[in-house]
Amino acid sequence: MWVLWRPKKLVLFMVLLLTVYGHTGVSWSRSLGDGGKKDEKDVGLELTMDNFNTSLWAAPASWALVEFYNRWCPACQKFKPHYEKVARLFNGPDAAYPDVVLLAKVDCADEINQKLCQRFSVLRWPTLLWAKPTALAWGSRTSEQDPVLEQIPIKAAYNANSLLEWINKRLDRSYTFESANEQKQSAQTTGLASRQMVASIQDIEEATAQAYEIILTQKLLSSKHRTPFIRFLQLLVVHHPSKRCRAGSAEVLQNIKDAWPGEHVSEFDDHFTGIIQSEKLVGDVGALKRLHVCGEKLPSKHWTTCKAENNGYSCGLWYLFHALSVRVDDAESNGAMRTIRGFVENFFLCDDCREHFMKMSASAAETVTTRRTLALWLWRAHNEVNKRLADEDIVNKVQPSRPKLQWPPKRMCTSCRKHGDTDDEFEWDEDEVYIFLRKIYGDSLEVAVQESTKITTKSRHSENDKVEETLTNNSVAVPVGAAAGIAMASCGFGVAACCWRLQQKKRKQMRRRI
Ligand SMILES: Cc1cc2nc3c(=O)[nH]c(=O)nc-3n(C[C@H](O)[C@H](O)[C@H](O)COP(=O)(O)OP(=O)(O)OC[C@H]3O[C@@H](n4cnc5c(N)ncnc54)[C@H](O)[C@@H]3O)c2cc1C
The missing domain is CATH 3.40.30.10 (Glutaredoxin)
Incomplete structure (x- = not known):
């Protein structure tokens, strides 16, 4: 009997011990x-x-x-x-x-x-x-x-x-x-690219301010430009990565009704079809010129990562477009694509560039339906321009200091390319490219905005509360009126987008309750 009982008891004892010490388990598990x-x-x-x-x-x-x-x-x-x-x-x-x-x-x-x-x-x-x-x-x-x-x-x-x-x-x-080490090196390069993006927030602000100035000083500005201008501002108000540019755009939007009154344009009008026929400019655009879309100190004609001799403005514009493309919601993506096309068609002062861009993006209306398709559409378009310029350099036997590459180069993102090792023969992995675009133009810019906010806060403390608006200041508070402008613009960007936003908000609240 004892012989039979003892093993059972032992097992029970062991189970008990395991259960009791199971929580703290470290020393037991080590053994x-x-x-x-x-x-x-x-x-x-x-x-x-x-x-x-x-x-x-x-x-x-x-x-x-x-x-x-x-x-x-x-x-x-x-x-x-x-x-x-x-x-x-x-x-x-x-x-x-x-x-x-x-x-x-x-x-x-x-x-x-x-x-x-x-x-x-x-x-x-x-x-x-x-x-x-x-x-x-x-x-x-x-x-x-x-x-x-x-x-x-x-x-x-x-x-x-x-x-x-x-x-x-x-x-x-x-x-x-095995390829993990190679990828790690690439991640370090991505880190470098990210740091470059931190600096490029200043170029995005500069390009935005220059764009605003260029639009308002166009000699042939007419009422047909009003709608693409408003749509561009609406996109900036909601999705510009810099807070002060969002605030500045909201202020301009608030003043547009008085400074540049125009025909009522329904949300569903297509501004590419030229619905607004009148060529007469109405209102006092001079009042808008006195406003600053990204703070008083911009434009400064100063570039940080873009090169002035290489056309800093168009480089800054690309940065801005890419940054916007990874920020819009799915429901806004088609409208954002139209807004970017509308901007290039009406305000980009390079006839060849405009013509090429409009032609190569003609079919985008059907294909851009999500943030992903928008970001990849813009990335492809930019690479097409890069390719054309690289080919022109070869034909003209020019050796530029910064040759135009298919972007991102392999050293920056190894996983963006599948099959094929050379820079000429490879296939893009678009899932990976999208992840990369979001990292570079989304996360890195967020870091940039936070860092520049920190710089401003520091300088405020160190100068005994003498508030000095630094070049990188992103911490400008959005005034109440402008906040209303932002809310209106956010909804005005499309009824679908507005409904979608409200739905998302409801879902978030539901989730919080759960
Ligand atoms: C809409 C548009 C159309 C243009 N069309 C023409 C044209 O037809 N002919 C012409 O001569 N110039 C054109 N330009 C100007 C030209 O593309 C460059 O902006 C200019 O030559 C300056 O080049 P850059 O070396 O500073 O780099 P940019 O080409 O301006 O690029 C800026 C930065 O964007 C990043 N980048 C590069 N490629 C991509 C990509 N595919 N996706 C995401 N990020 C990328 C890189 O970090 C790069 O440093 C156009 C510009 C714009 C905005």
Whole structure:
């Protein structure tokens, strides 16, 4: 009897110990080997019931992979270094391929996570689930055959190579551990490009101010220019990366009714069809000339990253267009494309450039329907101009100091190019290009705006509250009237955009309530 009873008791005792020490587990898990240890260098994101939904909801990556494991399970311990190896490619500050896949993990041995593991019907360890981060954030599954939350087969979770191979197949990519170093170098170059963008915010402001001046000093300014001018300002009010340019544009919009009264233009009128026939300029445009679209000190005729001798204005304009393209909402994208075309058609004072641009972008009305298609359309158009200029240089046997390249060059973004190694023969990976454009013209510029705001705040403190508007000041408060202008412009940009915005706001509120 005792002989029979003792092993059972022992097992029970062990289970009790494991349960009690399970929470603090560090010393216990260490005794079980490295696999169970939570290493500080781990980059696989450790999630718990408390932060699972919110972390995945906020994840910038396009995909998420979650490993449900149990720190006591030997197979999980064996697999851990392999999972970490793959995670280092995609997660953390040194990731070779950031924002592609988020690799996360949940320890089902933690009592706090038990409901979470049940929610995903985890029956064995490790279980690897693959889905969009948002699908995981709010999802659950009842069987291993769930079509949305895909379970990675056991043989793929064998080692780092098999897991990366599965990811490559799933994404139709060829990420490798070997090319990661090359990619890291490219990431450093991207870092350089990002820093360049931080400086280019000044060029964007300068180009905006020059554009405003050029428009209002055009000798042939007529009432047919009013609508494209207003639409351009509306786009700036909502999406210009610089706060002071948003505020300045709002102020101009507020004054337009008095300074440049015109026929009422319905939101659905197409300004390319020339609905406004009158060629007579009405009103006092001089009043608008006295306003400053990006602060009093601009334009200064000074360029930071654009080269004056290389036509700083058109370089700054490209920056502005790209920055706008990654900021609009999907519902606004077609309107934004028309606004940019309208600007070039009416206000870009280079006949050849205008003609080429209008011709090559003629079909954009049908194809630009989202922010992604807008950003890629503009990127393609810019590259087409780059190519034409590069070809002209070859024909004219000119060797420019900054040769026109297909952008981004490989050293800046390796993953933007698939198949083909030379600069002449390759295929773009447009998903990666879009990620890159958003990083360069979106995130980096946000950093620029924040940094220039910090500079202003510092200078305010150091000069005993003598407020000096520095060149890079972005912290100008939007006046109440202008704020109303912004709100109106935001809605005026298109009824669809307005409805969409309201819907988004409602959804956000709902989510907060949940
Ligand atoms: C709408 C438009 C049409 C033009 N058409 C002509 C023309 O027909 N003939 C002509 O001689 N000039 C044209 N120009 C001017 C020309 O494109 C350049 O702006 C000018 O030669 C200055 O070149 P840059 O070397 O400073 O760099 P730019 O070409 O002005 O580029 C500025 C920066 O944008 C980034 N960049 C480059 N390519 C891309 C891309 N594809 N996507 C995103 N970012 C990119 C790079 O960081 C680059 O430094 C046009 C300009 C505009 C705005």
